Amino acid sequence: MRGGTSKCWLFNAVDVDPLVEEAGGLDAILTSAFGSGDPRQLDGVGGGSSTTSKAAIVRRSGESGIDVEYLFAQVAIGDRRVEWGSNCGNCATAIGLYALQSGLVPVDSTTTTVRMRNTNTGAILTAEIATPGGMIPTEGEAAVPGTSALGVPVSLTFTDLTSGATLLPTGSASDSIELGSSRHRGTMVVAGAPAALFDAADLGLTGAESNSEISEHVDILMALRQESSLRMGLSKPGDPVSHAIPKVGVVGPPRDYRTSAGIDVAGEDYDISVRMLSMLAPHPAIGLTSAVAVAAAATVAGGVVADNARVRWPGSLRLGTAAGVLDIDLTTSLDGVVEAVSLHRAARRIAAAELFVASPTVALAGSAR
Structure with missing residues (x-):
């Protein structure tokens, strides 16, 4: 499935669960299926980039009020490993349509709502898909920044954003990290995904640079990310470095810029500049969980995002990303706490496939749909 700007292989748990022990674990199944260990992922279905090396195991939920549960996997490319610590909103968009097309949820006569729980993080999301007359869509004309491909329109809402956690894990609206002779101010939040958002000006940036320019600052952003992980309680000194969480990026005030597709965007057409990393490289657009984190951070007075944002309309936020706006x-409470964040996305089924997994050889018959 394509969801937003990501490509996700979705596996039905009914097919995968019996194979896990036989194949040497879920990590072994996925790294083999994707061809990981090779930067081109030549011997599998991965696309050699963080946005095309994603998977989810989907199952019906037995929990009241939840239709499906999914376990999200960010499959490494050059290494044979899988990171399980995060969520992916783009894949959730695809899962909403997948659940409908696969018969995991009943079809409504007007609009079908799919209630999902991400079992990695506990996040609850809802996907709304128009189904007039009970017809299940297969194609659509919805577009999103970052791809010219069209798809079925899906409204994706993140709810219960800080359930079981605090929005500000360090207890501060703004934290300062010293690297060498430079200090970097950032806001660390847990909403959608754990994220550390730094003021672009402290890196000598505006936040509206091209991804090639952002690439020159990956090393310092990864150093900031590692320190943020410690401060947010996501890791301890000496722990293996995770490349999935926290999300890390820079923000700046809106200004005129040109997207990676060569389209000019005026500063007055959006509210804040954002450039995020994804698995050691600039994200071509922005992950939806990162977008949720930026939206939540925008409500934190005295934080880096709020200080840089110029919000024109209450209840909305327009992010200027490398791919577009x-x-x-x-939705906020009376005291200004973010309760829900909604995004308008697009999804499409690409394939229903049979994958043959090497070492040991296991055929996932009909499982990747």
């Missing part, structure tokens, strides 16, 4: 709708 992403519109977000926010």
Whole structure:
């Protein structure tokens, strides 16, 4: 499935669960299926980039009020490993349509709502898909920044954003990290995904640079990410470095810029500049969980995002990403706490496939759909 700007292989748990022990574990199945260990992922279905090396195991939920549960996997490319610590909103978009097309949820006569739980993080999401007359869509004309491909329109909402956690894991609206002779101010939040968002100006940036320019600052952003992980309680000194969480990026005030597709965007057409990393490289657009984190951080007075944002309309936020402008709708409580974040996405089924997994050889008959 394509969801937003990601490509995700979705496996039905009914097919995968019996194979896990036989194949040497879920990590072994996925790294073999994707061809990981080779930067081109030549011997599998991975696309050699973080946005095309994603998977999810999907199952019906037995929990009241939840239709499906999914376990998200960010499959490494050059290494044979899988990171399980995060969620992916783009893949959740695809899962909403997958659940409908696969018969995991009943079809409504007007709009079908799919209630999902991400079992990695406990996050609850809802996907709304128009099904007039009970017809299940297969194609659509919805577009999103970052790809010219069209798809079925899906409204994706993140709810219960800080359930079981605090929005500000360090207890501060703004934290300062010293690297060498430089200090970097950032806001660390847990909403959608754990994220550390730094002021672009402290790196000598505006936040509206091209991804090639952001690439020159990956090393310092990874150093900031590692320190943020410690401060947020996501890791301890000496732990193996995770490349999935926290998400890390820079923000700056809106200004005129040119997207990676060569389209000019005026500063007055969005509210804040955002550039994020994904698995050691600049994200071509922005992950939806990162977008949710930015939206939540925008409500934190005295934080880096709030200080840089110029919000024109209450209840909305427009992110200027390398791929274009992403519109977000926010629902807040009377005291200004973000309760829900909604994004408008697109999804399409690409294939129903039979994958043959090497070492040991296991055929996932009909399982990748």
